[in-house]
Amino acid sequence: MMTGAELLIRALEQEGVETVFGYPGGAIMPVYDALVDSSLDHILVRHEQGAVLAADGYARTSGRVGVCMATSGPGATNLITGIANAFLDSVPLVAITGQVPTALMGTDAFQEVDIFGMTMPIVKHSFLVRCVEDIPRVVGEAFHIAAEGRPGPVLVDLPKDITNASTSQPPLFEMKSNELDGPDPDEVETACRLIRDARQPVLYVGGGVGIGRAVDAFRQYAKDSGIPVVATLKGLGAVPTRDPAFVGMLGMHGNQAANETVQAADLLICVGARFDDRATGKLDGFAPRAKVVHLDADPAEISKLRHADAALLGDLRKSLATLPTGLSLEPWQRWCAERKQARQWRYDAPGDGIYVPDMLRQISEADPELLISCDVGQHQMWVAQHCHFNRPEQHLTSAGLGTMGYGIPAAIGAQFADPQARVLTVSGDGSIMMNIQELATINRYQLPIKILLVDNASLGLVRQWQQLFHGERYSEVDLSDNPDFVAVAKSFGIPGFRVEKRTQVAGAIERLLNSEGPMLAHVCIDPMSNVWPLVPPGQTNDVMLEEQSA
Amino acid sequence: MNHTMKLTIRRVEGAMIRALGLIERRGFAVTSINATEDEPAQQLELIIGLRSADRSVDVLARQIEKLFDVCSVSLQHQNEPARRLEESVAC
Numbered sequence: 001m002m003t004g005a006e007l008l009i010r011a012l013e014q015e016g017v018e019t020v021f022g023y024p025g026g027a028i029m030p031v032y033d034a035l036v037d038s039s040l041d042h043i044l045v046r047h048e049q050g051a052v053l054a055a056d057g058y059a060r061t062s063g064r065v066g067v068c069m070a071t072s073g074p075g076a077t078n079l080i081t082g083i084a085n086a087f088l089d090s091v092p093l094v095a096i097t098g099q100v101p102t103a104l105m106g107t108d109a110f111q112e113v114d115i116f117g118m119t120m121p122i123v124k125h126s127f128l129v130r131c132v133e134d135i136p137r138v139v140g141e142a143f144h145i146a147a148e149g150r151p152g153p154v155l156v157d158l159p160k161d162i163t164n165a166s167t168s169q170p171p172l173f174e175m176k177s178n179e180l181d182g183p184d185p186d187e188v189e190t191a192c193r194l195i196r197d198a199r200q201p202v203l204y205v206g207g208g209v210g211i212g213r214a215v216d217a218f219r220q221y222a223k224d225s226g227i228p229v230v231a232t233l234k235g236l237g238a239v240p241t242r243d244p245a246f247v248g249m250l251g252m253h254g255n256q257a258a259n260e261t262v263q264a265a266d267l268l269i270c271v272g273a274r275f276d277d278r279a280t281g282k283l284d285g286f287a288p289r290a291k292v293v294h295l296d297a298d299p300a301e302i303s304k305l306r307h308a309d310a311a312l313l314g315d316l317r318k319s320l321a322t323l324p325t326g327l328s329l330e331p332w333q334r335w336c337a338e339r340k341q342a343r344q345w346r347y348d349a350p351g352d353g354i355y356v357p358d359m360l361r362q363i364s365e366a367d368p369e370l371l372i373s374c375d376v377g378q379h380q381m382w383v384a385q386h387c388h389f390n391r392p393e394q395h396l397t398s399a400g401l402g403t404m405g406y407g408i409p410a411a412i413g414a415q416f417a418d419p420q421a422r423v424l425t426v427s428g429d430g431s432i433m434m435n436i437q438e439l440a441t442i443n444r445y446q447l448p449i450k451i452l453l454v455d456n457a458s459l460g461l462v463r464q465w466q467q468l469f470h471g472e473r474y475s476e477v478d479l480s481d482n483p484d485f486v487a488v489a490k491s492f493g494i495p496g497f498r499v500e501k502r503t504q505v506a507g508a509i510e511r512l513l514n515s516e517g518p519m520l521a522h523v524c525i526d527p528m529s530n531v532w533p534l535v536p537p538g539q540t541n542d543v544m545l546e547e548q549s550a
Numbered sequence: 551m552n553h554t555m556k557l558t559i560r561r562v563e564g565a566m567i568r569a570l571g572l573i574e575r576r577g578f579a580v581t582s583i584n585a586t587e588d589e590p591a592q593q594l595e596l597i598i599g600l601r602s603a604d605r606s607v608d609v610l611a612r613q614i615e616k617l618f619d620v621c622s623v624s625l626q627h628q629n630e631p632a633r634r635l636e637e638s639v640a641c
Contacts (some may be wrong), residue, residue: 120568121575125618128563145618300612 004132005030005163008096009038010171011139017067019043019058019416021051025071026111028098030163043416043445046437048075050409052082053435056091057373057396057413061421063213065146066413069096073111076157077118081403083153084122088400089234090211092151094142101161102130116157124152132165140173148178150298151211180297182318184311191269191293191310192324195225198267200332202290203227204250206279207234207399208272210392212297214316218271224325227269228336230258232279233399235272237389247340251279252535253381257343259541261336265290269323272296272316275305276400285540295319345386352502353526356454360386363424363452363509370513371414371421372396375407375431378460381531383426405434408451412438415447422513423448429455429482439492442518450512451494451520453485456527464530468545469537480527489520496520552581553607554626557596557614561587565619566594573598576613577605593621 002010008031012020021043024032035042045051048070055066066086070079076097086093099105100112116128125145127138135158142154183191195201203225209218218238222229222245229239230250239246248255250262259281262268268290273279280286283305294301294308295316302311312319349355356379364370364387372387373396374380380397389395396414398406411425432453442449463477489496499508499521512521533544555573559565566585573580582599600607611623 116564117567120564120571126564130563298616300609300616302609302612303606304609 001166001168003030003034003163004135004158004165004167005034007132007135007167007169007171008139008158008163009034009040011136011173012067013039014136014171014173015065015139015143017065020067020069021045021054021058021413022069023048023051023071023075025075025098027072027100027160028069028075028158028163030160031069031096031098031158041416043412043441045409045412046440047435048078049082049405050412050435050438050441052079052093052095053085053403053406053409054413054416054438054441055093055095056082056086056089057410058417059086059091059093059413060396060410061371061393061414061417063393064417065092065094065143067094067096071098071111072100072115073113075111076115077113080119080122081401083119083155085398085401085403085406086153087122087124089398090151090207091153092146093153094146094156095153096156096158098163099128099157099159102159103161105159115155119155122153123155126155126157128157129159129162132162132167133169135162136169136171136173144176144178148176149180150208150296180315180318182314183295183322184313187310187312188319188322191312192322194267194291194293194310195269195324195327198291199329200265201227201267201269201327201329202262202265203229204232204262204268204270204273205229205235205238206232206271206273207392208296209235209238209316212272212316214272214320215391217317217320221320221323221325225323225327226329226333227327228261228333230254230262232273232276233384233397235392236384236395237392240390241388244337247336249384250541252281253385253531253533254541255343255385256533256544257336257339259535259544260339260343262287262290263540263542264335268292270294270296271320274301280305281535281541282539285542354499354502354505354523356382356523356525356529357386359505359509359523360426362505363513364388366509367422367513369422370394371418371423373407373410373414373423373425374398375425375427375434376402376404377428377431378456378464378529378531379426379428379454381461404431407431408435408438408442408449411449412441412447415449422450424450424452426452426454428460429453429457429479429485430459432485436488439489439494443493446517448517450515450518451489452512453520453522454525455482455485455522456525456529457482458527460527460529461531463527467530468534485520485522494518494520496522499523551602551607553600555598555600555607555611555614556624556626557598558621559594559596560619560621561592561594562619565617566596568617569596569614569620570598572614572617573600573610576610578602578607578610
C-alpha cells in the first residue's frame with residue numbers, strides 16, 4: 001500500500017522525470033512529504049511563477065516535459081502566468097497543484113480556488129483527480145498530451161484527501177506513441193506544384209521547427225532548395241543566423257531586408273509558424289502577392305489567419321522531405337542577398353555612451369555557444385536582432401505572451417537541464433524586478449548564470465511607443481528610482497559590477513563571461529535609447545521606421 | 551453568419567464548459583444549445599447555435615476537435631446574415 005502522494009511520485013519517476021521546480025504549501029504537503037524519500041531533484045524557488053517559468057526553460061533546453069508544482073489557492077494562481085507562457089509558446093509542461101480536500105471543494109475553503117476552471121483557456125488539457133487509483137493514468141496522459149503533436153501545458157489538480165488516500169494501485173501506465181503522421185498526398189502535390197511554379201519563394205520559419213525536432217530536416221531543405229529563409233522570433237536558429245541563406249527576422253522589430261523579402265515574395269512556405277500579428281504587421285498587407293504553403297503539426301493553425309493554398313499537416317520532417325528541390329532561383333537569391341547587404345546592421349553609433357546592439361553582438365561573438373535567456377522589452381528585441389544563434393534552443397524568449405520576469409527563471413531551468421551550458425540572461429531594469437527573488441535560487445544552487453542587466457531607468461519599450469505614438473506623453477514609465485542593482489545582487493550572494501562607458505564594454509564582457517560562478521553586470525544606458533527599425537502598430541511590414549525617419 | 555454545430559463530448563468534469571468557453575473566446579456567440587445525455591456511452595451530444603460576423607467556423611471546428619474530451623464535431627452551415635461582433639484590435 002502507498003499513499004496517493006507516493007503513487008504520484010512513483011508515476012513521475014516512471015515518466016523519467018528527474019527535476020521538479022516548486023514551492024510547498026498546505027494542500028500539497030502530502031506530496032512534499034513523499035518527495036523526501038524520492039529520487040526526484042526538487043528545486044525550491046522563491047515564488048511559484050519562478051517554478052513554472054524555470055520548468056519552461058528546462059523544457060525548452062532539454063526537449064523534455066518540464067514539471068512544476070505548487071499548493072492550492074495563491075500557489076496555484078501564481079502559476080497561471082507561466083502556464084499561459086507555455087501555452088502561447090507551445091512548451092511541454094506539467095503543472096501539479098494541490099487542492100483543498102474534495103469535501104471542502106466548492107465551499108470557499110481556505111486557499112481554495114478553482115484552478116481547473118481558471119486555467120481552461122490556457123492549457124492544452126487539464127485533470128482534476130477525484131479518485132486515487134486514477135493517478136498513474138492521469139500522469140501518463142498528462143505527459144503524453146503535453147509532448148504530443150503541438151506541445152503545451154497540462155494541469156493536474158490533486159485534492160489533499162486524494163494524495164493522503166491509501167491505494168495498492170501500481171504506478172505503471174501504458175505509454176502511447178508520440179509519432180505524428182505525414183502529410184496528405186493531394187496537398188503535397190499542390191504544394192510541390194506551387195513551389196515549382198514560384199519565382200520568388202520564401203521559407204518563413206517559426207518555433208515549430210525546433211519544437212518538432214525538425215531543425216536538421218529544415219536546414220537540409222533550405223540548402224537543397226536554395227530558397228531564402230526568414231524567421232520569426234521563435235524561429236531564430238532554425239538555420240544559423242550567420243548562414244548566407246538567412247535573410248533575417250521578419251516583423252515589427254525585424255530586419256528590413258527580411259520584411260522586404262516577404263513583401264516581394266510570390267510564395268510563402270510557412271514552416272511551424274502561425275502568422276502572429278507581431279510577425280505579419282497588418283495582415284491584409286502581409287506578403288500581398290504570395291500564395292501560401294503551410295506546414296504545421298496543428299490542424300487548427302491552417303487558414304486561421306491567412307488562407308493556405310496547400311496545407312501539409314503532421315510531422316514537419318516528413319512534410320519537408322516531400323518538397324521539391326533543385327529549383328532555379330538565381331535572380332531571386334541575388335535580389336535577397338543584395339537587400340540583406342544593403343540593410344545590414346550598423347554598429348558605428350555616435351557618442352561615447354554604451355550602444356547595446358554592439359555590446360550584444362560582441363558578447364555573442366565572444367562565446368557563440370552561449371545559451372541566452374531574455375526578459376521582455378527593448379533588450380529582448382536587441383538580443384533577437386544582434387545575437388547569433390546556431391540552434392533554436394540557444395534562445396529562450398517569451399515570444400507569445402511577452403512575460404516580463406521570464407529571463408532569470410528560464411535561465412535557472414536551462415542550467416538544470418544542461419549543467420555544462422554557459423547560460424546568460426539578458427534582462428532590463430523593469431523585467432528583472434518581476435522575478436528578482438529568483439536570485440536567491442541562483443545563489444542557493446550556486447548556478448553559474450551570468451546576468452547582463454541593461455538599465456535605461458525606464459520601461460523602455462513602453463516609453464518608446466509613448467514617444468512615437470502618444471505625442472511624448474510619458475505615463476508611468478520612469479524607473480529612475482530603481483534600487484542599486486549591484487548591491488541587490490550582492491545581498492543575494494551574487495557578485496556584480498557596473499558598466500557606464502563604451503570603453504568599459506570589452507573588459508566587462510570578458511569579466512562577466514570568465515567569472516567562475518554567477519555574476520551580474522549592471523549596464524547603464526541612455527534612457528532615450530530606442531529599438532530600430534520598427535513597424536508601427538497597425539501598419540504593413542513595408543512601413544518600417546528608422547531612427548532618422550521617426 | 552449563423553451556424554449549427556453538433557458536438558459529441560465525453561461526459562467528464564469540465565468537458566462542456568471547456569467547449570463552450572472555447573467557442574466564445576474564439577469570437578462566436580452561442581445563440582442556442584441543446585444537450586442530450588447518452589448514458590451507456592458516457593457521452594453528451596450538444597447541438598449548438600453559433601454566430602460570428604467574421605471568423606471561420608471551419609477553423610473553430612478544428613480548434614474544438616483538438617479538445618481531448620471531444621469525440622466528434624460536425625457543422626451545418628446557414629446563410630443568414632449575422633450581427634457583427636465587437637472586434638478586438640491588437641495593440
